[in-house]
Amino acid sequence: MVEMDPLSQFHLQSGLGTLGRIIDFTNSNQMMVIAALIVITVMGIGLRRAAIVPGRMQGLAELSYEFVHNMVIDTIGEEGKRFFPFVFTLFSFILVGNLLGLFPYFFAFTSHIAITGALAFFVFFLSLIVGFWHHGFRFFKFFAPSGVPAWLLPLLIPIEVVSFLSRPVSLSVRLFANITAGHVMWEVFAGFMLMLVSSLGALGVVAALIPLGLNIALTALEFLVAFLQAYVFAILTCLYLHDSIHLH
Amino acid sequence: MKQDDSAQHDGTGASFDKRLEAARLKAGLVAKPKPDPNRSPDDNPLTMAMRLGSEMVGALAIAVVIGYGLDRLLDTAPWFMIGLVPIGAVAGILNVFRAAGSSRPNTKPKD
Numbered sequence: 001m002v003e004m005d006p007l008s009q010f011h012l013q014s015g016l017g018t019l020g021r022i023i024d025f026t027n028s029n030q031m032m033v034i035a036a037l038i039v040i041t042v043m044g045i046g047l048r049r050a051a052i053v054p055g056r057m058q059g060l061a062e063l064s065y066e067f068v069h070n071m072v073i074d075t076i077g078e079e080g081k082r083f084f085p086f087v088f089t090l091f092s093f094i095l096v097g098n099l100l101g102l103f104p105y106f107f108a109f110t111s112h113i114a115i116t117g118a119l120a121f122f123v124f125f126l127s128l129i130v131g132f133w134h135h136g137f138r139f140f141k142f143f144a145p146s147g148v149p150a151w152l153l154p155l156l157i158p159i160e161v162v163s164f165l166s167r168p169v170s171l172s173v174r175l176f177a178n179i180t181a182g183h184v185m186w187e188v189f190a191g192f193m194l195m196l197v198s199s200l201g202a203l204g205v206v207a208a209l210i211p212l213g214l215n216i217a218l219t220a221l222e223f224l225v226a227f228l229q230a231y232v233f234a235i236l237t238c239l240y241l242h243d244s245i246h247l248h
Numbered sequence: 249m250k251q252d253d254s255a256q257h258d259g260t261g262a263s264f265d266k267r268l269e270a271a272r273l274k275a276g277l278v279a280k281p282k283p284d285p286n287r288s289p290d291d292n293p294l295t296m297a298m299r300l301g302s303e304m305v306g307a308l309a310i311a312v313v314i315g316y317g318l319d320r321l322l323d324t325a326p327w328f329m330i331g332l333v334p335i336g337a338v339a340g341i342l343n344v345f346r347a348a349g350s351s352r353p354n355t356k357p358k359d
Contacts, residue, residue, distance in 0.1 A: 160342075162332070166306040166309070170305070170306030235295065
């Protein structure tokens with residue numbers, strides 16, 4: 001029987017050899033640093049020579065810039081320009097992290113709820129601060145929509161508060177669950193292949209083509225999910241900032 | 249061959265107007281149409297599919313956590329939990345309605 005544990009791929013190990021063990025630098029930290037360096041390098045190379053006719057790297061940099069810029073302006077409005085650097089950093093970091101996690105033997109740091117939770121709570125507190133900055137204590141009107149009869153308020157305010165507090169939870173769980181589920185499915189199907197081959201022999205080799213095909217299809221899906229989750233995280237960040245600025 | 253050329257030319261001519269319009273809009277030469285506040289900002293169905301499930305579960309989870317925490321803190325088990333779980337369920341449904349962009353009817357006055 002083949003021993004397999006689809007969750008072992010998410011175990012933290014120390015990165016960078018002995019030095020990493022001393023200062024508790026994990027493989028997750030390592031991938032985060034690599035992701036950040038990749039983003040900075042791509043942007044740096046892309047913007048080094050601002051050619052009229054952009055080359056590949058410049059095209060990539062400008063394309064991602066325009067994509068996030070349009071998203072921020074369309075969602076938050078003109079005031080959203082200030083938040084563009086933040087949203088762009090968030091989007092590119094999560095996107096590169098998701099994509100790096102797709103490589104075999106690479107660690108997907110977005111598969112840890114500690115990471116996605118930290119990012120989501122940062123967004124949550126930022127939207128709170130922006131709300132209070134713009135509206136002061138009138139921000140609490142956010143929880144009591146206008147045009148609601150007074151007798152409904154005792155029921156409605158807790159609902160709105162819970163709905164508001166659920167934002168960082170759904171934001172972090174969505175990203176973490178999608179990435180984790182994708183990676184687990186990959187490993188489970190790969191495990192099926194090993195099981196079939198080891199237990200059925202020649203027939204198993206033929207039967208193992210089915211999970212292999214599924215895994216290939218899953219690879220395409222995972223690329224989509226990697227992009228989509230980064231996009232959803234970024235657009236929800238914009239949406240929450242929009243709500244803080246415009247109060248619904 | 250000639251017909252193909254002219255057809256293609258017509259096609260690009262029509263799309264040129266569109267692209268010119270888009271470029272003028274982007275350059276700020278024409279006023280941008282105000283985004284409709286009632287419309288959900290992302291109408292991408294895939295984005296929507298990714299959002300809806302977790303929106304609902306998130307609200308319920310946070311309600312359970314608050315209820316359990318208050319009960320532990322105030323020694324009132326299980327009353328806060330009982331009170332908050334329906335609220336969480338309602339908030340979850342409200343979240344889904346919001347995400348789908350149908351919670352704000354057109355008649356609602358804008359403040």
